[in-house]
Amino acid sequence: MRKIAVINQKGGSGKTTTVVNVGAAIAEAGQRVLLVDLDPQAHTTIHLGFEPFKLEKSIYDVLINETPIDDVIIETRVKNLTLLPAKIELASAEIEMVNTIGREIVLREALKKSKNAFQYIFIDCPPSLGLLTLNALTTASEVIIPIQAEFFALEGLTKLVQTIQIVTERINPATHISGVLITMFDIRKNICKEVVEKTQNHFGEKVFKTRIRENVKLAEAPSFGQTIFEFARKSYGAEDYRKLAKEILKGERHEKERTGKRSTKLDKDNGTGNKQKKKRKNS
């Protein structure tokens, strides 16, 4: 299972848009996906067409009332795409959790108890580095940082990278930055090219080859409660998120090798499995 937290404490950097649309693309590719809405703004929940105030239970109940995750998750219209929804009441969770023992790992422990088998979990974080984001970091095996291609884009990134390093050292050695994503990219703007160059200088190979172009359909889809694939399948936005999903799926091999869990299927794809078998036969 790959658990990917999408984090940037800078507001409006494309976290929710990425979680919803890349999650939907990976679900369409046949993987079982859970989206965790860890933001009191409940944007992922709304983007998928749910009205938070109508929901009986939310992630708040998981974090505060110890409600099992399996009693809270809901199926979306998209096949294979499941949601752990949020409501505005999540806003007080950080304060309410202050005296909870192990408050940084409540989400991780709750997820462990789920009987559902997900292949991908994407966590949409709020625009802050508070306790909710910390819970995402202790749960995640990977972090994706979306960066909006604009003037202040790289401000605050040092703090974010430091926070991830501290969590890796102290609580969750498995977590690391697996990808940096340029969002709202416009090739005609010099500032966009500058941001790409600086991001590449800083993060090197970790920057996704796919850049999410600025696309009005991506901005319109949430108000219809639809993913980009439901709203405008042929838009640039849909094309870009499909491409990103492929890049993330490809990264599976790299992630398995990193953690020492190699997939036999991928070994076969690479041809090495067959070659070894032949060798053994001949000897």
Ligand SMILES: Nc1ncnc2c1ncn2[C@@H]1O[C@H](COP(=O)(O)OP(=O)(O)OP(=O)(O)O)[C@@H](O)[C@H]1O
């Ligand atoms: N590629 C894009 N092109 C055009 N508009 C976009 C694109 N990506 C996101 N948007 C729009 O930009 C705004 C911010 O995006 P989004 O909500 O995904 O950011 P966020 O990081 O989740 O924000 P917050 O920090 O408030 O949670 C939204 O209105 C969204 O619809």
Ligand SMILES: [Mg+2]
């Ligand atoms: Mg958001």
